[in-house]
Amino acid sequence: MPNFRDEAPINPWSARLPAALLTLALALTACSTSAGQTRDDGRLLVLTTFTVIADMARNVADGRVEVASLTRPGAEIHGYEPTPDDLVRGQGADLILENGLGLEAWFAQFTERVQAPTAVLSEGIETIPISSGGYEGEPNPHAWMSPDNAHTYVDNIRDALTGLDPQGEAVYAEAAQDYKARISEVGEYLETELAGVPDSSRALVTCEGAFSYLARDAALTEMYLWPVNAETQSAPQQTVAVTEFVRDNRVPAVFCESTVNDGVQRSVAREAGARMGRTLYVDSLSEEDGPVPTYLDLLRHDAEAIVSGLKGGAT
Known part of the structure; x- marks a missing residue:
């Protein structure tokens, strides 16, 4: 209840x-x-x-x-x-x-x-x-x-x-x-489509740490620049850590959410040799004529964007 x-x-x-x-x-x-x-x-x-x-x-x-x-x-x-x-x-x-x-x-x-x-x-x-950013121990x-x-x-x-x-x-x-x-x-779509992604590349790298639960469902390693949208920018050491993780694991694509600035994540992609994946949606739907007017649209959009990015498809 x-x-x-x-x-x-x-x-x-x-x-x-x-x-x-x-x-x-x-x-x-x-x-x-x-x-x-x-x-x-x-x-x-x-x-x-x-x-x-x-x-x-x-x-x-x-x-x-x-x-x-x-x-x-x-x-x-x-x-x-x-x-x-x-x-x-x-x-x-x-x-x-x-x-x-x-x-x-x-x-x-x-x-x-x-x-x-x-x-x-x-x-x-x-x-x-949450494991970083001053919110350690608080629930995501x-x-x-x-x-x-x-x-x-x-x-x-x-x-x-x-x-x-x-x-x-x-x-x-x-x-x-x-x-x-x-x-x-x-x-079920996410689980099926990600089945062939190599273990080393099974990572979801985002701006905000908003995908912990989705990553757990899909058996993906989660990395992010900051834990919650309340952060105004990524700490330099976290940016370096994310960049090294993406480069070392040859993660093919990184992502950012619709409600935040993706400038830092684009820098990570350039430095690590990864692509910038399609924009993900988390905290808000779009207008009726936008890409995610419903919750099911949001889930489908994000699942398809993650699958495309990690399998090397078009972004």
Whole structure:
């Protein structure tokens, strides 16, 4: 079951909302729609902290509730700063879904100003600790990047929606089962396509350390320039270590994520004689007309980019 609570725990990357914003929010939320109220079309409102889990929730909800993301496509989620409008929307929500594991550095203070219950979608995940960058021992928050872990997310969404709307239990259960089957297809593709990659080249080298869970699923060695997007640049010694790793293991391609600057990684590729792989997506979906408008598109895009890069295909 997801972890329902009224207040989020303090996390090590917690950011403080500006005092003026909190003051304004108090005035705005006083006149906002009360939680528990249905929309004009009769549906309840479920908010999520970012676009990836919003899409997952829509697939499980199957239209029975309205689902909206607080952050927009392309937003950097770690250090996001909620707006007064976000706080108004939160006050009018019936449920808010978050990733947890310290991903949403702003969420604890956000929930102090809203009355909606929350559910943590990473509840029950076997976490992987971060091993560098000053966050040693903290759980890597990017658990949704694993198709295996995504099943836990879907189950937690199903349970959270059923708790909110018991009459929709059968709908949520059926939609969740179908959605998990489609997610599994991506994991099976990745495993099959990477089977022939030599052990020495079975490495996923990225800008951010956001692929620990996917790398574990696919039996890939993970290397990265910095542990989380909160980092503004890679430490020189880490850049050297990544470059030497890529060169020594003849890793054919390195990658970077859509929400960060890829300049350092391009330098690594040049120095190590590797190619720059296709852009990977992690923290955010694209707009509807972009390359990854849904979570399944994101998983498929990243899987195909990794396979192409490590097998020497076109980038």
